[in-house]
Amino acid sequence: MKETEILNTAVLNGKTVAVPVKVVTVGTDGTVTDVSDAVQCQSTDEDVVKVSDRCDYVYVNGKEMRGRVRMLLNFTYGYLRAQLEVKVWIPKLPLHIEVSDTELSQIKGWRIPVNSNAQRSTRDSEDDDDEERRGKTCTLQYQRAMVRVLTHFVAESSETRGQVTHMLGSDWQVDITELVWDFLKVENPRIARLREGRVLEGMDTGMTSIQVLSPLSDSILAEKAVRVVDDRVTITELGLQLVSGLTLNLQLSTGSNRAISATATTQEVLSNPKQVLLKIPTQI
Structure with a gap:
């Protein structure tokens, strides 16, 4: 072996x-x-x-x-x-669900088309802004949030009853999102939905939860409450960042000799204009 x-x-x-x-x-x-x-x-x-x-x-x-x-x-x-x-x-159970924002609002001025079979609400806004009342087949876009599922891997001591050892140490958690991808669900898909397993998108106002279901039983391995609210938010900034000349360095982590730390660095001056990654962050 x-x-x-x-x-x-x-x-x-x-x-x-x-x-x-x-x-x-x-x-x-x-x-x-x-x-x-x-x-x-x-x-x-x-x-x-x-x-x-x-x-x-x-x-x-x-x-x-x-x-x-x-x-x-x-x-x-x-x-x-x-x-x-x-x-x-x-x-270690329960697993930990990490959501970048547990309260999702509508984005003012950002409308998306809605077909007749869509579950997304198209009710009229109470806002007097005429621009936000245009078209019965459009609705405001809700915010989105990134979702990750993390956990510790543990093992019991063979000598001391109740003593638990953490793999890599208690400060380390493992990102297991891809492992539970097929079992990550939103309790009420009318309120929110998951896109590509990692992105939570608001659909209608209300409260629901993200759950990780057990593949072998009816039990829930993790649960996280989220809210979709009527509050409006406005995009206040649109930025552009150029990334070029990426290099990756691997070395043993200072926190644990059983882990490898990966560090990515980039050049401030473009050396190859044909290979550029554009990153456009927004602040809401």
């Missing part, structure tokens, strides 16, 4: 994580024999990690209850016995 650490992401997306195992014997003459098909095996705690019936891989399927810093798997071949030690990390 090449990897001795298992990251239990099956809890998040329902996809089994498996690591192959090979059992060999070494004879007195140095001969190495693969006996994987003839061994018996057992996990000392299947609520942490499991081993296949044929003893050819170790796996987690999302039904586990906890992680473990030092987890032992027993393998038996005749009168010979051996133990495999693995470390199993599991996501």
Whole structure:
């Protein structure tokens, strides 16, 4: 077994994580024999990690209850016995949903077309501005917000009951948005909707919540309340930023020797006018 650490992401997306195992014997003459098909095996705690019936891989399927810093798997071949030690990390529940803005307003002067089948409200505004009353097939655009799902991966101590170890440290959280993409939902899609899994867009006034649903049960792994309000906001600034000559530097993080820090830098003077990234920020 090449990897001795298992990251239990099956809890998040329902996809089994498996690591192959090979059992060999070494004879007195140095001969190495693969006996994987003839061994018996057992996990000392299947609520942490499991081993296949044929003893050819170790796996987690999302039904586990906890992680473990030092987890032992027993393998038996005749009168010979051996133990495999693995470390199993599991996501800490509930997950943390991070939203850049939990209160979304209408943007004054920014109208978008609405078809007859759309759920978005087209009711008349109480504002006396004639420009905002034009057209029954248009409505004001609501603000949008970025959504991320984060969590700690943890493992229980094998020696001290109740003691929990955090992968990389308690200050580190893992962005698992892509892992839970298919299970990230808005409770009431009439109020707001998710675009491309990461962008929350207001649809109509009211309150709803963003939820991460379990792929294996009816439970909710995380929930975050959001509001869509009648208040109007105005775009006050439109900026333009040129980015050129990007370089990327990778090095071990000072916070943990098990993490790599990536630093991107850019040149202030354009060296290649044909390769420019335009970034247009707005303030509302």
